[in-house]
Structure formats: structure tokens, C-alpha cells
Amino acid sequence: MRYLLLFIAFLGCVFFARAQDMHADTYCNPLNIDYTYMIYNSDKDISYRSGADPAVVEFRGIYYMFVTRSMGYWYSRDLMNWHFIHPEKWYFQGSNAPAAFNYKDSVLYVTGDPSGNMSILYTDDPMKGDWKAVPAILNDLQDPALFIDDDGQAYVFWGSSNVYPIRGQKLNKDKRFLPEGEIVPLFGIDMTKHGWERFGENHTDTVLGGYIEGPWLTKHNGKYYMQYAAPGTEFNVYADGVYIADSPLGPYTYAPNNPISYKPGGFMNGAGHGSTVIGPGGNYWHFASMSLSYNVNWERRLCMFPTFFDPEGLMYVDTNFGDYPHYAPDAPGKHGQFTGWMLLSYNKPVRSSSFAENYKAENVTDENVKTFWLASGNNDAQTLDIDLEAPATIYAVQVNYFDYKTNLYGRTEGLYYRYMVEGSLDGTNWFTLADRSKGYKDAPNDYVQLDTPQRARYIRYRNVKVPTPYLAISDLRVFGLGEGKKPQTVKNFRVIRQPDRRDAMLAWDEQPNCQGYNIRWGIAPDKLYSSWMVYGDNALFLKSLTVGQTYYFAIEAFNENGLSPLSKPVKVEE
Structure with a gap:
């Protein structure tokens, strides 16, 4: 009888895990698998x-x-x-x-x-x-x-x-x-x-x-x-x-x-x-x-x-x-197109209920997977609060957990991440954006597309329980669209190919009202197939070119509200 009850409990866990496979129209890298x-x-x-x-x-x-x-x-x-x-x-x-x-x-x-x-x-x-x-x-x-x-x-x-x-x-x-x-x-x-x-x-x-x-x-x-x-x-x-x-x-x-x-x-x-x-x-x-x-x-x-x-x-x-x-791959007529939802949480102020060993809360909004917040405990008292600094429409969130002294080896079953993400316009009255509080899913890079987009300024992560000894999060990423202006076209974009023809120095005027820049390049103006996102700088030393190949480069700025127009492609001789 005992084994039968255990088997029934196992089937229940499988059912709930499958039930969390709610169909979504979008996905976000890195892939969220166990x-x-x-x-x-x-x-x-x-x-x-x-x-x-x-x-x-x-x-x-x-x-x-x-x-x-x-x-x-x-x-x-x-x-x-x-x-x-x-x-x-x-x-x-x-x-x-x-x-x-x-x-x-x-x-x-x-x-x-x-x-x-x-x-x-x-x-x-x-x-x-x-x-x-x-x-x-x-x-x-x-x-x-x-x-x-x-x-x-x-x-x-x-x-x-x-x-x-x-x-x-x-x-x-x-x-x-x-x-x-x-x-x-x-x-x-x-x-x-x-x-x-x-x-x-x-x-x-x-x-x-x-x-x-x-x-x-x-x-x-x-x-x-x-x-x-x-x-x-x-x-x-x-x-x-x-x-x-x-x-x-x-x-x-x-x-x-x-x-x-x-x-x-x-x-x-x-x-x-x-x-x-x-x-x-x-x-x-x-x-x-x-x-x-x-x-x-x-x-x-x-x-x-x-x-x-x-x-x-x-x-x-x-x-x-x-x-x-x-x-998503099965979204009709899309073939994986970028949704246009922007990163709302980048470098925004964040507070935590606790932190340990100098791994502070600001690490969860820095867009660096190698830095992380480490809580002092792994319990339902642990929270993160992000101020987006202005109301925005939230479409999705991504919680990227970090392996800090996890002490796990091999294929490990029964790992469940349980948490909630809430939103607020005033920092006082909160509503649910994502509820994983009773989940049975191993989700180290959990991406949640909201059923209905919600307007919010404040985002709160509430921990319930994670399956590792420590609660550590590399980034809590919030995607959607802000209500302000998009950046203007980047000015004075220049590309200087170096004597080593594999290299090029790219620079541009710093653009106000932007988070970063997206460099695009390719072998023809209509074949700008490669790209490189740059945060916090207005230059890039690119070392990935092929000798003897002519290239075209263009740039666009981005912020919480969207993309600037793409600059006119610059031709760089072989």
C-alpha cells in the first residue's frame, strides 16, 4: 500500500509539472530545461x-x-x-x-x-x-x-x-x-x-x-x-x-x-x-x-x-x-521573430530582504550572468524589489537561478523552484504577475509570459523555496514596453578597419536616453546577419572579420521603449 501511495504521489507531481507547460507564444534564451x-x-x-x-x-x-x-x-x-x-x-x-x-x-x-x-x-x-x-x-x-x-x-x-x-x-x-x-x-x-x-x-x-x-x-x-x-x-x-x-x-x-x-x-x-x-x-x-x-x-x-x-x-x-x-516555433507566420519587448529592469534600483558574502541585490539587474545575488536564507521571507522608475506594460519575466555551492551531482529528480512575482503601480498595492508558489517544475532559467500584460512600476520577487542549499539569482529580467520615447538615430557612426584586416574599430556618439546599442553587420546592405549588443559604452573593437571580405555595418540604439531607426549601412572595404 505504501508503494502504491508513493507511485500515485509521483504521478501527481508529473501531472502538475506537465500542467505548467502552459502554451506560450514566446520563448527566451537561455532555454529553461532541467x-x-x-x-x-x-x-x-x-x-x-x-x-x-x-x-x-x-x-x-x-x-x-x-x-x-x-x-x-x-x-x-x-x-x-x-x-x-x-x-x-x-x-x-x-x-x-x-x-x-x-x-x-x-x-x-x-x-x-x-x-x-x-x-x-x-x-x-x-x-x-x-x-x-x-x-x-x-x-x-x-x-x-x-x-x-x-x-x-x-x-x-x-x-x-x-x-x-x-x-x-x-x-x-x-x-x-x-x-x-x-x-x-x-x-x-x-x-x-x-x-x-x-x-x-x-x-x-x-x-x-x-x-x-x-x-x-x-x-x-x-x-x-x-x-x-x-x-x-x-x-x-x-x-x-x-x-x-x-x-x-x-x-x-x-x-x-x-x-x-x-x-x-x-x-x-x-x-x-x-x-x-x-x-x-x-x-x-x-x-x-x-x-x-x-x-x-x-x-x-x-x-x-x-x-x-x-x-x-x-x-x-x-x-x-x-x-x-x-x-515560439509554432507561432503562425513568425518563425522566431523578435517580439519587440524590451528589457525594463536593466540597471534599475533594487532592494533585497537580505544578502550574504557581499553578493548584493544590484547584481540581479546588471545583465551579467556571472554576477548574482545571494540571500542569507532559503525561505519564504526572502524578497527582491525592483523599481522600474516609471510605469510600463509587463509582458514577461525571466528568473535565472545561480548554482552557489549546490552540492548536487548527476541526474537529480524532485527539484522544484517555487516563487511568486508581483507587480505594483504605487509600491503598496500588489497584484500577481507570475505564480509558481505550488509548482512541480525544475526551472533554473524560468521564463514566464504573462497571460495578460499588466501595467506596473514596481516588481517584487517572493521566494517560497528553491531546491538548492542557497537562494542565488543571477538576474531577474523584466520584459515589456515603457511609456516614454524611443532613442533617436545614432549619430557619427564610424568603422575603421585595422591594418590587421580581421579587426575593426567601431565608435559612435553617445546617444542620450538609451540603455545600449546593437551593432549589425554583414557582407551586403541587405545581409546584416551578425549582431553584437553593447551596454554602457560607445565603442567596440571587433575582431571577427574575414580577410579579403568587404563588409557593411549599421547601428541602432535601444531603451525600455524600443529601438531607434537603424543607421544607414557603412561600407568597409576588404
Whole structure:
């Protein structure tokens, strides 16, 4: 009887967790999933969550997401609400930089053994996870990618090195996926020409060579798009580039608009080592890794961005305002467009009920994921109060919790974040914006779109209970629209390409009445596919250009009320 009651209680928790998957029209990076606690640094007593190197595929109408060292994987029906699967059989230590491929909706293939020596696993029931292994072993692979072409020919690609290139080889699918033919070097890192492949934060490390890793192949309109990551997962400039070919083993040509998935500025940075999948409505989406890198370098989160192919066949990923709310994959006619909801909480005054070890409340509004507020207790007496300094219409909030001495390792169940967010116009009379006080959801980066937008000036976070020993929040982000004026067009925008043609110095007149600036650039005035958000400065030293490539740059200012007009593009010669 006791076990029956426990089982019923478990089903109740599952029901309530699913019930919290209320359909929303929008999402916000980083993705809010129940990230696994890593065991890499358990010998040093360092506890942290991480999710990286996502391989996302669709199989029989359901999306599956395989993530490094997660002790299982996730599924979703809409690319929005992800639920964890404990498969019957899986890697004891979790997969590493996993690969996945759906073969004609009959078999789902996966591989990614942390040792680098691996069989290809397969199943026709990934929800159950009764994985079987082909008897052949592929040796010395890191960051593998699987691809089976329309003619049934299978391939494996791999690479994670600052010396060796991305490589590929044919596999005989009918003979246990045994390798056949020669190993083919496809392309390597070329930091002398590709500025964005240089190592370090903002590409500033002049000693170490950047890594090239994480291949993923997408076929579109008869062309093969080999995506790859560089220069290092721990940096704000971790990104994905692409080479294009007429056949899976090349020869490959470097895309002139590289990197295609790049997010160096804003709240959480990085958009590298990912995968591309066709989502709802036949639209492409790119999933990637973002860098948190506070407890250790490998502390990461996941993101997704709408992805396109332009009329000239160039692949690009829209990371513009990439950690602000965007429309959901299944929102009709939107394909992940930016909602236009602005950040209302940036650098606004904030008070807390308590703080510990000098981790003060102002850290929750600074748009820096590596700073955080630490409360003196983890109970329902803990609060945060933000003054937006003027009334605004609130559309959504995002609560980003922080792992401070969490002492959790591996896959941990029963982690629930419980809190409330309230609003007020006068600081006295409060109403509910988001109620998670009785939730059964593991939500370390909880994003809540309000059912009905509310007008408020004051925002209050009320803690109920979080599942970690300490209550720590990196940022409490409030999105909506203010009632004031938008910034004016930025004046005197100038771009000076440096003698090292990989670099450019950008500067502009400081604009009154703005929070920050959004730099956009590309290889043509109508191909400004890359962007970089800048807070608190009116200059940027950009080190991610390709030698021999002409560029166009433009800038826009933003504040709580919206965006300024985009400046006229400035041409910068190769």
C-alpha cells in the first residue's frame, strides 16, 4: 500500500509539472530545461548544472534533444516544452558531444561515447530507450556527426582539435556501419584569415590556437552545409560557421558570411557547437551552447535561434536580440521573430530582504550572468524589489537561478523552484504577475509570459523555496514596453578597419536616453546577419572579420521603449 501511495504521489507531481507547460507564444534564451548536474569536478567538490553540444532531431513527429553528459535526453512536441527521458539503456557517464540522425522515420541512430571509441546505437522507440548497438566500433572519434544521404549512403564526420581538421569517411550501413574508403580531411581552422576563429574572450588570446569542433551536416536544396564550432566553448565568442559543398565529402567552400551563429554580447553569450533541425511549419532552427563558465569553464546552457537560407543559398542564424523574448516555433507566420519587448529592469534600483558574502541585490539587474545575488536564507521571507522608475506594460519575466555551492551531482529528480512575482503601480498595492508558489517544475532559467500584460512600476520577487542549499539569482529580467520615447538615430557612426584586416574599430556618439546599442553587420546592405549588443559604452573593437571580405555595418540604439531607426549601412572595404 505504501508503494502504491508513493507511485500515485509521483504521478501527481508529473501531472502538475506537465500542467505548467502552459502554451506560450514566446520563448527566451537561455532555454529553461532541467539541466543535469555535472560530475566532472565532483572530486573538487564543485557542483554545477550544464547543458552543451545539443543534437536535435525530429523522429515520427517528436523532437529529441541529446546533450553532453546529461544521463539521458529530452523530447518535445513543439521545441518549447522539453521533458526528460530515462532510457532503458544509455551511456553510464552520459554521452559526449552526441550525434543523432533520423533515417526515414524507421530508425533513430545516436552515437557519442565519451571515450571516443564508439558503436552506433539505434532504436525505433526512443521514448522507451531500448537502445541496441551495432557490433562495429568506430575508433578515435571526438565530436562525431552522423549523416545518411537520400541514396542511403552513410557518413561519419568528426573533429575537436586546435591542430587537426574536420574529417569525414563513408560508412557501410548494410555492414554494421563499418568504415569504407579513405578518411577525408575536409577543412581546418584558419585563424590567419578568419578572425572569429581566434581563441580567447573577444578573440584576444594571441598564444593559444582556437579549436575547431562539433561538425553537423544539413542538406538543403541539393547543397551540403557543414556547420562547425570555434574557437572555444568557454568564451563569449563561441560560434558556429559553415562550409558549403555539392557532396558530403566535399570539396567544401568557406561561407563569406561566417560565423553564421554568433552571440558575443548581451546577458548570456555564445552560440556554438549546435545542430540544425526543421521545426514546426517547415522552418529551420539552430540549437547551440551558451557560456556561463563561472564555477568551471564547462558550465553552459542551451539556446535556439531561427535559421534561414537566403536567395543566394547562404545559411544564416538570427541571433539579433538573442536573449530577449522571441516568438515560439509554432507561432503562425513568425518563425522566431523578435517580439519587440524590451528589457525594463536593466540597471534599475533594487532592494533585497537580505544578502550574504557581499553578493548584493544590484547584481540581479546588471545583465551579467556571472554576477548574482545571494540571500542569507532559503525561505519564504526572502524578497527582491525592483523599481522600474516609471510605469510600463509587463509582458514577461525571466528568473535565472545561480548554482552557489549546490552540492548536487548527476541526474537529480524532485527539484522544484517555487516563487511568486508581483507587480505594483504605487509600491503598496500588489497584484500577481507570475505564480509558481505550488509548482512541480525544475526551472533554473524560468521564463514566464504573462497571460495578460499588466501595467506596473514596481516588481517584487517572493521566494517560497528553491531546491538548492542557497537562494542565488543571477538576474531577474523584466520584459515589456515603457511609456516614454524611443532613442533617436545614432549619430557619427564610424568603422575603421585595422591594418590587421580581421579587426575593426567601431565608435559612435553617445546617444542620450538609451540603455545600449546593437551593432549589425554583414557582407551586403541587405545581409546584416551578425549582431553584437553593447551596454554602457560607445565603442567596440571587433575582431571577427574575414580577410579579403568587404563588409557593411549599421547601428541602432535601444531603451525600455524600443529601438531607434537603424543607421544607414557603412561600407568597409576588404
